[in-house]
Structures are given as C-alpha cells and as structure tokens.
Amino acid sequence: MINLLINDKKVTVEEGTTVLAAAKTLNINIPTLCNHDDLCVAGNCRVCVVEQTGARTLIASCATPAAEGMDIHTNTLKVRNARKHIVELLLSEHRSDCTKCYKNQNCELQSLANEFAFGDHIFLSLIEDHAINIDRSSPSFSKDDSKCIRCQRCVRTCSELQQVSAISVANKGAHQKISSFHDRPMSHVVCTNCGQCVNRCPTGALVEKTYIDQVWDAIYDPDKHVVVQTAPAVRVALGEDLGYDPGERVTGKMVTALKQLGFNSVLDTDFSADLTIMEEGTELLTRLKKALVDGDTKVSLPMFTSCSPGWIKFIEHKFPEFLPNLSTCKSPQQMFGALAKTYYAKKRNIDPSKIVSVSIMPCTAKKFEADRPEMRSSGYKDVDYVLTTRELAVMIKQAGLDFKNLEESNYDSIMGESTGAAVIFGATGGVMEAALRTAYEIVTGREVPFGNLNIIPVRGMEGVKEATIKIEGCVEAWKFLEGAELKVAIAHGLVNANKIMKMTREGRAPYHFVEIMACPGGCIGGGGQPIPTNVEIRKNRMKAIYSEDAHMVLRKSHDNPEVKAIYEEFLESPNSHKSHELLHTHYVERDDY
Amino acid sequence: MENKELTKVDLIFEKIDNTEVLKKAFNMTQAGIIQDMLDSGLKGRGGAGFPTGLKWKYTAAENSPDKYVVCNADEGEPGTFKDREILDRVSNKVHGGMVIAGKAIGAKKGIVYLRGEYRYLLPKLMPELEAFHKLIKEIGFDFEIEYKMGSGAYICGEESALFESIEGRRGEPRNKPPYPTVSGVYGKPTSINNVETLVTAMMIINHGPQKFISYGTKDSRGSKVFSVSGDTPTPGIFELELGMTVLQFVDEFGDGDTKAVQVGGASGFCVPRKKFAETIIGFEGVPTGGSMKLFNSSRSMYNVLHNYLDFFAEESCGQCTPCRVGCQQLLKGVEKVKKGEAKSTYLNELTKLADTMKIAAKCGLGQSVGNAFKSIVGNFREEIIY
Numbered sequence: 006m007i008n009l010l011i012n013d014k015k016v017t018v019e020e021g022t023t024v025l026a027a028a029k030t031l032n033i034n035i036p037t038l039c040n041h042d043d044l045c046v047a048g049n050c051r052v053c054v055v056e057q058t059g060a061r062t063l064i065a066s067c068a069t070p071a072a073e074g075m076d077i078h079t080n081t082l083k084v085r086n087a088r089k090h091i092v093e094l095l096l097s098e099h100r101s102d103c104t105k106c107y108k109n110q111n112c113e114l115q116s117l118a119n120e121f122a123f124g125d126h127i128f129l130s131l132i133e134d135h136a137i138n139i140d141r142s143s144p145s146f147s148k149d150d151s152k153c154i155r156c157q158r159c160v161r162t163c164s165e166l167q168q169v170s171a172i173s174v175a176n177k178g179a180h181q182k183i184s185s186f187h188d189r190p191m192s193h194v195v196c197t198n199c200g201q202c203v204n205r206c207p208t209g210a211l212v213e214k215t216y217i218d219q220v221w222d223a224i225y226d227p228d229k230h231v232v233v234q235t236a237p238a239v240r241v242a243l244g245e246d247l248g249y250d251p252g253e254r255v256t257g258k259m260v261t262a263l264k265q266l267g268f269n270s271v272l273d274t275d276f277s278a279d280l281t282i283m284e285e286g287t288e289l290l291t292r293l294k295k296a297l298v299d300g301d302t303k304v305s306l307p308m309f310t311s312c313s314p315g316w317i318k319f320i321e322h323k324f325p326e327f328l329p330n331l332s333t334c335k336s337p338q339q340m341f342g343a344l345a346k347t348y349y350a351k352k353r354n355i356d357p358s359k360i361v362s363v364s365i366m367p368c369t370a371k372k373f374e375a376d377r378p379e380m381r382s383s384g385y386k387d388v389d390y391v392l393t394t395r396e397l398a399v400m401i402k403q404a405g406l407d408f409k410n411l412e413e414s415n416y417d418s419i420m421g422e423s424t425g426a427a428v429i430f431g432a433t434g435g436v437m438e439a440a441l442r443t444a445y446e447i448v449t450g451r452e453v454p455f456g457n458l459n460i461i462p463v464r465g466m467e468g469v470k471e472a473t474i475k476i477e478g479c480v481e482a483w484k485f486l487e488g489a490e491l492k493v494a495i496a497h498g499l500v501n502a503n504k505i506m507k508m509t510r511e512g513r514a515p516y517h518f519v520e521i522m523a524c525p526g527g528c529i530g531g532g533g534q535p536i537p538t539n540v541e542i543r544k545n546r547m548k549a550i551y552s553e554d555a556h557m558v559l560r561k562s563h564d565n566p567e568v569k570a571i572y573e574e575f576l577e578s579p580n581s582h583k584s585h586e587l588l589h590t591h592y593v594e595r596d597d598y
Numbered sequence: 599m600e601n602k603e604l605t606k607v608d609l610i611f612e613k614i615d616n617t618e619v620l621k622k623a624f625n626m627t628q629a630g631i632i633q634d635m636l637d638s639g640l641k642g643r644g645g646a647g648f649p650t651g652l653k654w655k656y657t658a659a660e661n662s663p664d665k666y667v668v669c670n671a672d673e674g675e676p677g678t679f680k681d682r683e684i685l686d687r688v689s690n691k692v693h694g695g696m697v698i699a700g701k702a703i704g705a706k707k708g709i710v711y712l713r714g715e716y717r718y719l720l721p722k723l724m725p726e727l728e729a730f731h732k733l734i735k736e737i738g739f740d741f742e743i744e745y746k747m748g749s750g751a752y753i754c755g756e757e758s759a760l761f762e763s764i765e766g767r768r769g770e771p772r773n774k775p776p777y778p779t780v781s782g783v784y785g786k787p788t789s790i791n792n793v794e795t796l797v798t799a800m801m802i803i804n805h806g807p808q809k810f811i812s813y814g815t816k817d818s819r820g821s822k823v824f825s826v827s828g829d830t831p832t833p834g835i836f837e838l839e840l841g842m843t844v845l846q847f848v849d850e851f852g853d854g855d856t857k858a859v860q861v862g863g864a865s866g867f868c869v870p871r872k873k874f875a876e877t878i879i880g881f882e883g884v885p886t887g888g889s890m891k892l893f894n895s896s897r898s899m900y901n902v903l904h905n906y907l908d909f910f911a912e913e914s915c916g917q918c919t920p921c922r923v924g925c926q927q928l929l930k931g932v933e934k935v936k937k938g939e940a941k942s943t944y945l946n947e948l949t950k951l952a953d954t955m956k957i958a959a960k961c962g963l964g965q966s967v968g969n970a971f972k973s974i975v976g977n978f979r980e981e982i983i984y
Contacts, residue, residue: 046773048773048918048960049917049918049919049960050918050919051918051919051920051958051959051960052919054957054958061957062956062957062958062959062965063957063958065773065960068773069773069775070775083957086950086954087920087954087957087958090920090950090951090954090958091919091920091954091958094919094920094923094924094927095919095923097923097927098922098923098926127947127951128923128927128931128951129927129930129931129934131923131926131927131930154919155916155917155919155922157917173768174768174770174916176916177751177753177912177913177914177915177916178910178911178912178913178914178915178916178922178925179911179912179914179916179922179925179926180912180916181914181915181916181917181922
C-alpha cells in the first residue's frame with residue numbers, strides 16, 4: 006500500500022494507482038480530457054496536471070502512479086494558470102462554432118472551457134491555417150479535423166478496443182493530425198463504422214451522420230406511412246440521455262414517445278430478432294446435419310453470427326477467407342426492413358413505395374448496413390433511415406416531450422411482439438443464449454437444462470467466453486446429434502473477434518457456433534449509445550437487459566406468436582425459398598487497409 | 599564561483615590502446631566500474647547532464663535477464679556536430695564505452711541509434727564494428743552491438759521517443775515514470791548514453807577518475823567537446839576544459855563583434871554580451887550538449903528566435919498540448935508583435951505561456967522551448983518589437 010497526501014489529506018492506495026484515481030477516492034475532482042476509463046493512459050492533453058511538492062515540473066495525474074510520501078496539490082495558482090493556458094491552447098486549435106455543433110452541451114472541451122477559460126482568450130486562432138476539411142464519405146459518421154484536439158482517444162479506441170487501426174496519428178508538430186491510410190476517405194479504408202471512436206470523441210470532431218431532419222420530413226409527409234423499429238439495447242440506454250441513471254429500462258415510455266412523435270406504427274426489432282433465431286438456428290442445424298450425417302466436408306464450421314454490421318465489415322476486410330462461415334442471415338434490422346415493405350405492407354394493405362422504414366439503433370454501423378446494395382430485397386431500400394439512441398433522444402427533446410412523465414404503452418402490431426430471447430440480443434452472449442434456448446428444444450423437445458432458462462456460462466463481460474452443451478435425448482429427426490457436444494464461443498469487441506479469428510485461421514477453434522459482436526459488451530456498448538459509455542455503464546445496461554428478459558412472459562423465440570404466424574402465412578418455414586429471398590444475404594471481400 | 603581558464607584538452611580523440619583499456623575493464627568488477635564513474639563526477643554529455651554513474655548504478659540494480667545499453671547518436675540539436683566527428687574518428691571508443699557500460703549494468707546487448715542523416719557513415723562503421731566484435735570476443739566479453747537508423751525526427755533524440763522508434767513505432771515520448779533504467783527499450787532496463795559520454799567513460803577507465811576530476815569545476819567535471827559555429831573565424835569542434843566563462847570562450851572564438859552566444863542549441867540559452875563575463879559554461883551556469891553558436895551585430899535576434907520557433911513548431915511530436923499548440927502560438931505571437939498587429943505587451947503573455955510549457959509539457963523538448971524564447975525575448979526585447 007502507498008501513503009500520500011493530496012491537498013493535505015492523507016490517503017492510502019494500492020500500488021499502481023494513479024494520482025488521479027487516488028484523488029478520486031478523496032472526492033477530489035481533477036479535470037481530464039484525453040483520459041478515458043476504457044483506454045490506456047496517454048498523458049497527452051495535460052489538463053490533469055497537478056503540483057507535486059519538490060518536483061521540477063507539474064505532473065500529469067492520469068499518468069503518474071502514486072508514490073510513497075508524495076505531497077500533491079491539485080489547485081495551486083501554478084496549477085490553475087497552467088490549466089487555463091492548456092484549455093485555451095486547445096480552444097485555439099479548435100473550431101468553436103458551438104451553437105451550430107451537434108455536440109453542443111455534450112462536449113467535454115466546452116465544459117472545460119466553461120470552467121477554466123471563460124472571458125477573453127489570450128491566444129490566436131490557429132484554425133485559419135488548417136483548411137477546414139470535413140470527411141463525410143462514410144454513411145455512418147463524419148470526421149471534422151478542424152474540431153479535433155488531438156487527444157488520440159479515437160486512435161487508442163481503434164487500435165486497443167477494436168484492433169482495426171483505421172485511424173492513426175500522422176505528421177508531427179503543427180501538422181499533426183488523425184488520419185487514415187494514405188489519408189483516404191473513411192469510406193475507403195478498413196474502418197468498420199462501429200462508432201466506438203465517435204462515442205469517445207470529447208468534441209464534435211467525430212459525430213454520427215444524423216438523419217433527424219429526413220425522419221421529421223417523412224413523419225410530416227401525409228403521403229408517407231412511417232414505421233419505426235427499436236433495437237433491444239436502445240430501451241436500456243435511452244433514459245441516460247433523458248435524465249435517468251444508467252441501467253434504467255424505459256421501454257414503455259419510449260414506445261409512447263415514438264407514438265407521440267408521429268410515427269404511424271411503432272414496432273420492435275425484437276420481433277425480427279426472434280425471426281433471426283429461427284432462421285439462424287435452422288441454418289446451424291442444417292450445417293451440422295450436412296457435416297455429421299451427409300459427411301459433407303465442405304460445410305463451413307464454425308458458423309459465425311451475422312447480426313453485427315461492424316463485425317461483418319471487419320471480417321470482410323480482415324478475414325475474407327472465412328466469409329462462407331458467416332451465417333447468411335441478415336441482421337434483425339434488415340430482416341425487419343425487408344418484411345416491412347413486403348409482409349407488413351401486404352397485411353396492412355399499404356403501397357410499399359409509400360412506406361418509410363426507420364430504425365432506432367444503438368449503432369452507427371447500422372447506418373452503413375442499411376446503405377449496402379444487398380439490402381434492397383423488398384424492391385425498395387429496406388431500411389430508409391437509421392437513427393442512433395442519441396438521435397432519438399434529440400428528437401424527443403425537440404418535440405418537447407416530458408419523457409419522465411409519459412405513460413407507458415405497448416408496441417403496435419403486427420411485428421411488434423417479442424420475447425425475452427430477443428431482448429437479450431442487446432448484450433454479449435445474448436444471441437447465443439437465445440439460439441440455444443430454441444435449438445436445444447427443437448432437437449430434444451425439452452427446454453435447455455439451465456435454471457429459469459438462464460444460460461449463465463454465456464453471460465458476462467469476459468472478452469471471449471466458451472461453453473459446451475451435451476445434447477441428449479434427441480427427438481427422432483435429430484437422432485444423429487445424440488450425445489454430441491455442441492461447442493460454442495462468444496466474443497465482443499473486435500479485439501476479441503480478432504483473437505477468435507486468428508484461432509480459427511490456425512485451426513485452433515474447436516467450435517460449432519460462434520457469436521461475435523463488434524462492440525465491447527455487445528449492442529449495449531454500441532457506438533450509437535449515449536455518451537459517456539464505459540465499463541460501469543455497460544454493466545448497468547447489461548443488468549437491465551437481463552432484467553427485461555426475466556420480466557417477459559415469453560422467453561423463447563419459437564414461442565413468439567407473430568413469428569409463428571408469419572411462417573404460416575408468408576414465409577412457410579425457416580430457410581424456405583421465400584426466407585432466402587428476403588431474410589438472407591451475401592458478403593463481399595474488401596481490402597485490408 | 600569557481601572559474602577555469604579556457605584550456606584545450608585531448609581526451610576524446612586521444613590515441614590509446616583500445617585492447618588494453620578493454621582488458622582492464624574486463625578484469626574490473628561491476629561495482630568497481632560504477633564506482634569509477636561515480637568518483638569521476640561524469641555527467642551526461644547529451645545536454646541534460648544526468649550523472650552517468652548513477653544511471654549505471656540504477657540500471658545495474660534492476661533484476662532482469664535482459665538489459666540494454668543504448669547509444670544515443672541521434673545528434674539533432676541545431677548547431678551540434680560533435681558526435682558525427684567522434685563516430686567518424688574513434689568509433690572503437692564509442693563501442694568500447696558501450697561494452698564497459700554493458701559490463702557495469704549486466705547487459706549483453708547494445709544498440710546504436712544513429713541519426714538518419716548520418717547513414718553515410720555506415721560503410722566505414724560496419725567493418726570497424728565487425729573487427730571490434732572480434733576483439734571483445736577474444737578478450738572474453740559477451741556483448742553484441744547493432745545499429746538502428748533514425749528517420750530524421752528531432753524528437754527521436756529524446757530517450758523514450760528513441761525507444762519507441764527503435765521498437766518500430768511512431769517516435770513519441772513516453773510517460774515517466776517508469777524511467778529507462780527500469781523500463782527502457784523493449785520494456786527492459788536500459789542505460790541510454792550519449793556518444794561522447796560513452797567515450798568519456800572509456801577514457802575514465804583508461805586514466806582513472808582522478809585525472810578526470812583534475813579538469814573542470816565542482817559541478818562540471820572534466821572536459822567536453824564543443825561544436826562551434828556561427829560568426830566565428832574558426833568554426834569546428836574543440837575539446838575544452840569545463841568551467842570557462844562565455845567571455846573567455848568568445849575571446850578565443852569570436853570575430854571581435856560578438857553580440858550573443860546561443861549555448862546548447864535551439865533548446866538552450868541565449869547569452870547577451872553584457873552577461874558574457876558572469877556566465878560560466880557548465881551545469882552551474884549555462885549547460886550545453888556542445889552547441890555554441892556565435893552571433894555578431896549583423897544578426898537580427900528576431901530572425902534567430904523566429905528560426906528556432908519555426909523549428910520547434912515543426913519538430914514537436916505534436917502529442918501534448920503545451921508543446922504542439924504552444925510552439926505555434928509563440929511563433930505566431932512574435933510574428934504579430936513584429937508586424938505591429940499585437941501590442942508589445944503581448945510578449946509578456948507569451949512569456950507566461952513559455953513558463954507553462956516549461957512545467958506542463960510532457961518531455962524535455964516542450965519543457966525547453968521556453969529557454970531560447972525567454973532568453974532572447976528577455977535580452978533583446980527591442981529587436982523583437984521593432
């Protein structure tokens with residue numbers, strides 16, 4: 006243990022604790038900027054400098070481990086002057102068009118400016134020297150270097166959390182900037198559009214592409230019928246942007262809000278998540294049958310899930326030789342989109358050309374996914390606009406709704422029914438758990454042998470999880486699986502996806518089925534979720550997801566009555582010809598840079 | 599204050615029997631070598647002046663099977679060109695100093711990080727290194743040296759940025775602690791020493807620490823090599839005893855019209871004529887890695903300052919705010935004042951900024967930008983304004 010003094014108060018901390026963390030235990034707040042709980046220490050911005058008695062210079066509290074006998078002062082005149090200078094220096098290289106900025110009032114630099122640098126600024130604006138050059142090439146986000154303050158959070162996110170390194174630091178000194186391979190547009194590099202960088206950018210340099218105005222236009226167009234779907238992870242995070250603590254479930258209020266915003270039909274991505282389980286589960290069992298019974302050596306196993314568009318783009322860039330291992334199932338968002346303009350249109354007797362399909366997603370990669378040329382199987386663009394959780398919060402605020410005092414209401418029908426299995430899609434391991442609940446029952450006629458259907462081994466925040474389920478007592482049709490051990494794995498965050506894929510490439514992945522989500526924690530930690538997102542907040546959202554599941558009456562995808570109905574009335578059976586037309590897709594190989 | 603006459607010394611380039619000195623070192627104990635360094639009072643010759651004996655002692659105390667001796671040959675300080683000459687003329691002594699350091703700290707590997715622009719030295723250095731490897735093997739040393747090339751960034755002379763560069767990453771300084779003696783190149787305990795320091799260490803082993811102590815002053819023992827340039831009839835490199843005043847230096851090297859001497863390069867201090875007599879060249883006065891630039895009355899000190907600030911705005915790695923943005927602000931600021939677009943009092947604000955950079959920048963580069971700025975603006979204010 007290490008003993009030190011901070012602002013004349015004694016504190017004892019474990020070895021390795023930073024001065025910043027030690028101060029936190031005393032409830033002494035030191036401002037930070039480049040520091041982020043998810044990322045390695047950088048010590049770049051220097052906003053967190055403090056004075057150490059006897060030291061020649063100030064020290065960066067985020068980067069300095071507490072040492073025995075240290076005497077730290079966090080608010081001396083020296084510290085205050087340096088801090089004011091540093092914040093003003095950052096402002097001098099930042100294009101401060103705050104009133105026009107999407108991040109206005111949700112900007113860490115703005116907050117620091119508000120605390121430390123109000124009034125006249127000393128320094129000259131350096132912006133005139135950097136040509137204002139906004140990269141809008143990606144359908145998911147834009148990158149504005151004139152608002153970048155070089156904290157390198159995005160760079161660390163891309164290399165540490167995701168191991169993609171689509172962006173890195175280029176040039177030095179006055180010309181230093183965050184750039185891509187050969188300064189190509191973001192749409193033409195290895196970027197997966199996961200938006201983790203967007204979620205961590207402290208300013209407006211990286212923001213999602215917003216489609217709020219287009220959605221309002223559609224809502225107020227009397228010729229249009231606007232349907233909206235909401236992803237499982239949105240309901241456990243939206244509240245954070247509307248005054249709730251992390252981990253609060255706001256499903257019913259969210260549905261009411263969407264109705265009051267004027268959407269013609271408020272539906273649930275959960276419905277198509279259940280459908281995904283039917284399609285993907287059947288696909289897995291079919292692959293297993295081909296491999297085990299028919300002796301087909303060309304069957305691609307392990308099979309990888311395909312719900313996460315960031316993960317899809319990652320494998321397309323980095324491991325294209327394994328594209329046949331990807332499930333051909335579209336993501337729930339895109340299944341929903343394809344059905345909204347076919348099945349839904351037919352049932353509700355609406356001209357599909359008049360339907361505008363909107364989705365609310367915890368994700369920025371979903372914006373890219375909706376734009377993929379493959380995603381037009383209804384004959385139209387299956388999903389017209391994708392909004393993030395954050396954008397929905399903006400719309401609710403724009404409409405002046407008193408969110409906290411809204412009544413709760415239920416999703417509309419059809420395509421609004423869901424099960425607990427669908428809800429847990431939002432957390433890492435959830436797709437796997439949902440798939441097992443259904444596949445095990447198809448094969449054995451019995452429920453999965455876990456208390457309350459809770460398959461604990463596939464839950465939690467560990468980067469790579471593995472589980473084995475022994476299949477016993479099969480029904481006649483699946484007798485060939487008798488005694489088989491189904492090996493599964495789950496990875497979240499592309500750094501862990503990378504691990505699994507390297508194992509697969511080296512022949513060290515003994516799995517049949519692998520769930521992969523691009524973002525840490527799965528969709529609850531998605532790039533489109535409220536800012537900040539960090540370890541603690543992800544845990545709270547995950548807890549909320551499982552509590553939502555536990556509160557559902559129906560908890561297995563195959564029990565969803567609307568899913569049963571759509572097979573009877575429209576799709577015939579999982580993996581039918583019609584299903585393949587609408588609910589399945591293919592992938593493309595992309596360059597690895 | 600203790601003051602020595604300007605005396606030319608011949609230690610660095612002195613002809614010695616390398617084999618004999620290395621054999622002598624081979625037969626000494628680890629502790630014995632370190633003690634000689636401590637007794638000699640040798641301080642690093644790259645400019646920062648950390649006691650070499652202490653650096654070796656700390657690295658020796660680390661318990662690790664892998665340790666490194668790194669020779670910093672990324673000589674990039676404007677106006678310094680002594681390491682090039684040393685490597686060109688007495689590379690065996692550089693390599694010899696590395697072996698001795700290796701013995702002292704318990705390292706078997708040495709890396710010379712050579713400034714990119716000095717690549718042309720390699721055809722001569724490589725055969726010399728090969729012969730040297732053969733020699734030390736015969737003596738019994740288990741030590742091997744390799745060369746890594748820099749690519750032209752000034753910041754890579756900063757020790758931890760240099761390690762990053764060796765490891766194949768972007769040259770950016772690391773957070774300290776941990777210091778190199780604990781976690782240096784490849785995360786291993788590392789003693790990183792300047793070219794001249796290593797040669798001096800070898801000469802201390804040769805002559806014993808007492809001879810070294812007989813040169814210089816209490817705070818600045820021994821002699822060192824100076825790179826003399828600017829308005830001087832005799833530019834070049836000269837090994838001089840430490841402890842002389844700038845006046846004594848100017849009497850020897852000036853052109854009779856010297857108005858200022860920039861001691862220690864762009865990151866060093868500008869000494870004006872009125873302070874020549876009272877300023878000692880050394881750690882008690884103005885320290886230097888060797889760069890001595892003389893300016894006569896035909897020079898505009900605004901241009902000198904502008905040149906340095908332009909250099910720093912370009913060569914800052916860009917990682918930390920005070921240095922990346924601070925350098926640009928100082929540069930633009932003096933331009934504005936010169937053009938009359940900002941009041942002369944704006945220089946006071948810039949001086950405060952230089953003070954902040956000195957205490958808040960992440961590494962020695964950003965921390966020392968203020969040296970040149972403050973000493974030039976402080977002593978030649980009217981030249982900056984008018």
